[in-house]
Amino acid sequence: MxxxxxxxxxxxxxWLLSLLVLGMFGFGFALVPLYDVLCQITGIQSVSLRSAGEIANPASEQEDSRLITIKFDTSVHPNLPWDFSPVERNLQVHPGKLYQVDFAARNRSSETVTGQAIPSVAPWQATAFLNKLECFCFNQQTLAGRQSVDMPLRFMISPELPQEIRSLTLSYSLMKLENAPPEPNKREKG
Amino acid sequence: MSYTNALHDEAHHHDNPTGWRRWLFSTNHKDIGTLYLLFALTMLFMGGASAMLIRAELFQPGIQLLDPDLYNNLVTNHALLMIFGAVMPAAAGLANWMIPLMIGAPDMALPRMNNLSFWILPAAGTMLILSFVVPFFPGGGSQINTGWTLYPPLSVQVGMSMDFLIFAIHLLGISSVLASINIIVTLLNMRAPGMTLMQMPIFCWTWLVTAFLLILVVPVLAGGVTMLLFDRHFGTSFFDAAGGGDPVLFQHLFWFFGHPEVYVLLLPSIGVLSHIIPTFARKPLFGYKSMVGAMIAVGTIGMVVWAHHQYTIGMSLGAVSYFMIGTIIISIPVGLMIFNFIATMWRGAMTFETPMLFAVAIILMFTFGGLSGVMLAVVPADMQYHDSMFVVAHFHYVLMPGAVFGLFAGVFYWLPKWTGHMYDERLGKIFFWINVTGFNLTFFPQHFLGLAGMPRRIIDYNVMFTEFNAISSVGAMIFGFSHLLLLYIIIKTIRGGEPATNRVWEGAKGLEWEVASPPPFHTWETPPLIRQEQTS
Structure with a gap:
């Protein structure tokens, strides 16, 4: 030779090895969208899936005697100048019964800002059993400068909730919509 | 002109500079190997100091020496210093020293890149230490209290020391990717004429697999921490749930790197053992081909089982079952390696010099760590053990024998070759016994602590855990200070001692033992003739 x-x-x-290095670096970033696809196929849960709460019909649901603790939690993306918190942090509820809670929102800035809330439920196994009849998260919320509002949430826990789940947390992440699109978009980046 | 002369020219580009220039501008694989090993030794002592501070704090319940954030910062720092600062550079140092000697090549394939991949390390090490030190200065922000896994959202919130750490990881990653490319190119293109891949010494095979693993996973970690950097400073929301991201994605990116990394740390030491055990059992390695196969299997399966570190994040039953089964399957090729080692020793004429003592101890203790690993791989059991001291005990039982002791064994085994002097065998044996006793005293009780429910990464603990923690801390002090003896032995051997023969060990086989001890600055300028028995 x-x-x-x-x-x-x-x-x-x-050259081959350098291409491999670049490819793997790209693969890391490709995982960001691939991750959602992978989660859908394999059932590894991700936030965007968990947030897909259902709008169910309240008819024919039987009340049951169990008391379930539901906790409310909020987080606001730093780009949104709002205060946002649940009026009540904890609630003891019976499955099959309709409840309403309020979330207090206040726009700290002097400009009109539009925000979008994204719900998620922990443990995720309970997601399908939390039925929201009316939720501010179904729409975008627009607050004028310094405006405060109470935003209602009407929900019911299905009696089919598995016995082992005694408490669940409903968490809202609130973020700013820069130029509010015509339809609420679940994975809009802030 | 034959290629021998071409390579000869390549090796003489620099006219052997002297003084500090010899080291800073070095393109000689032996000098760079030495630099790697010295760097690793320095980092070993720094990482060891942080570990001993952690154990000193845990000696008694309550908070005595440190505050909680500083404690967690030390935990982070200890892990990163040991993994990226001590074990990986030490393994790279052995590779630099031994691979060209073993395959009969005059130097590494890319000597200047070799220089670069080492000299990035001191810069990266400085950044890493700065990330620990910066919070102590005014305006330095909060301490890195995330642990080495750097999970968001906490890692997005800590102060600017995290930025130092992110850049340190980038630099360390670049260094090990460059070193890996260099090693693969060397192994694929620079073997002595006539040496096929399946005749390569097994240490070279372990490094070939390790280098490929590094190339596949380190860029993914680099991508992950880059996203972290963007989330911290540029308003993206890769991991911020409030912006539509997912913190769990970071865990996947991290462990996609983190799990193969375990095999990156383990495999070079397995390679060292595969030379030491045949030498001191005076028998050829049992099952060379199966060792190579097992290694490739470990590397391949190891790439696709990362989520067993994340059972508690709420994956579906199907997903956790897959990761559980995949993880348990890895114990088959690893078990094969262990059985090959035992079969090599079977009916061999064994003697127990220090490297062999370490080798036998490694087989015992690594197997033990592997078994607790199988316990942790089982999903329902792991729900209980997750984030407990049991996990700490487990990974120290695999990483300490599996990586660090293997490197110690390699250092004792090859030190006479490198320096031309025999080390003090009596001191070596004393070091072995103190070291291994200290290690077991430190980490064995942590199994019980974990099973009883003591969580890891927390500065304080319930008084019911006092006794075992006290034992563990005493063991840690013995273990930690024993390394001063190692330092003394190494310095003593470098400065003088009984001259070593070329073969050093009576049962040693392979090309590296054909050159003088210490080897001249340039070796194998004329490639050796490969006879079958030299590589078997």
């Missing part, structure tokens, strides 16, 4: 062949072989190996 002469030296030129050797150098060429070396160079080819180096």
């Amino acid at each position: 002469n030296s030129e062949v050797r150098v060429r072989n070396k160079r080819r190996t180096i």
Whole structure:
């Protein structure tokens, strides 16, 4: 084997390995969208799936005697100048009964801002059993400068909730919609 | 002109500079190997100091020496210093020293890149230490209290020391990717004529697999921490739930790197053992081909089982079952390696010099750590053990024998070759016994602590855990200070001692033992003739 062949072989190996490095770096970023797809296929839960709460019909639901603790939690993306918190943090509820709670929102800035709330339920196994009849998260919310509102949530826990779940947390993440699109978009980045 | 002369020219580009230039501008694989090993030794002592501070705090319940954030900062720092600062550079140092000697090559394939991949390390190490030190200065922000896994949202919220850490990880990643490319190119293109891949010494095989693992996973970690950096400073929401991101995504990115990383740490030491055990059992390695196969299997399966670190995040039953079964399957090729080692020793004429003592101890203790790993892989059991001291005990039982002791064994095994002097065998044995006793005293009680419910990464604990923690802390002090003896042995061997023969060990086989001890600055300028028995 002469030296030129050797150098060429070396160079080819180096190029292939460098491409592999770049490819894997790209793969890391490709995982961001792939992750959602993967979660849908394999059932590994992600936030965007968990947030897909249902609008159910309240008819034919039987009340049951269990007392379930539901906790409310909120977080606001730093780009949204709002205060946002549940009026009540904890509630003891019976499955099959309709409840209403309020969330207090206040716009700290002097400009009109539109926000979108994204719900998620923990444990995620309870997601399908929390039925929201009316929720501010169904729509975008627009607050004028310094405006405060109480935003209502009407919900019911289905009596089919598995016995082992005794408490659940409903968490809202609130973020700003820069140029509010015509339809609420669940994965809009802030 | 034959290629021998071409390579000869390559090796003489720099006219052997002397003084500090010899080291800073070095393109010689032996000098760079030495630099790697010295860097690793320095980091070992720094990482060890932080570990001993942690154990000193845990000696008694209550908060005595540290405050909670500083404690967690030390935990983070200890892990990163040990993994990226001590074990990986030490393994790279062995690779630099030994691979060209073993395959009969005059140097690494890319000597200047070799220089770069080492000299990035001191800069990265400085950044890493700064990330620990910066919070102590006014305006330095909060301490890195996330642990080495850097999970958001906490890692998005801590102060600017996290930015130092992110850049340190970038630099360390670049360094190990460059080193890996260099090693693969060397192994694929620079073998002595006639040496096929399946005749390569097994240490070279372990490094070939390790280097490929590094190339596949380190860029993903780099991507993950880059996203973290963007979330911290540029308003993106990769991991921020309030902006539509998902913090769990970071865990996947991290462990996609983090789990193969475990095999990156383990495999070079397995390679070292595969040389030491045949030497001191005076028998060829049992099952060379199956070792190579097992290694490739470990690397491949190890790439696709990362989520067993995240059982508690709420994956579906199907997903956790897959990760559980995949993880348990890894114990088959790993078990195969262990059985090969035992079969190599079977009916061998064994003697127990320090490297062999370490090798035998590694087989015992690593197997133990592997078994507690199988316990942790089982989903319902892991729900109980998750984030407890049991996990700490488990991964120290695999990483300490599986990586660190393997490197110690390699250092004792090859030190006479590197320096030309025999180390003090009596001191070596004393070091072994103190070291291994201290290690077991430190980590064995932590199994019980974890099973009884003591969580990890918390500065304080319930008084019911006092006794075992006290034992563990005493063990940690013995273990920690024993490394001063290692330092003394190494310095003593470098400065002088009984001259070593070329073969050093009576049962040693392979090309690296054909050159003088210490090897001349340039070796194998004429490639050796490969006879079958040299590589078997």
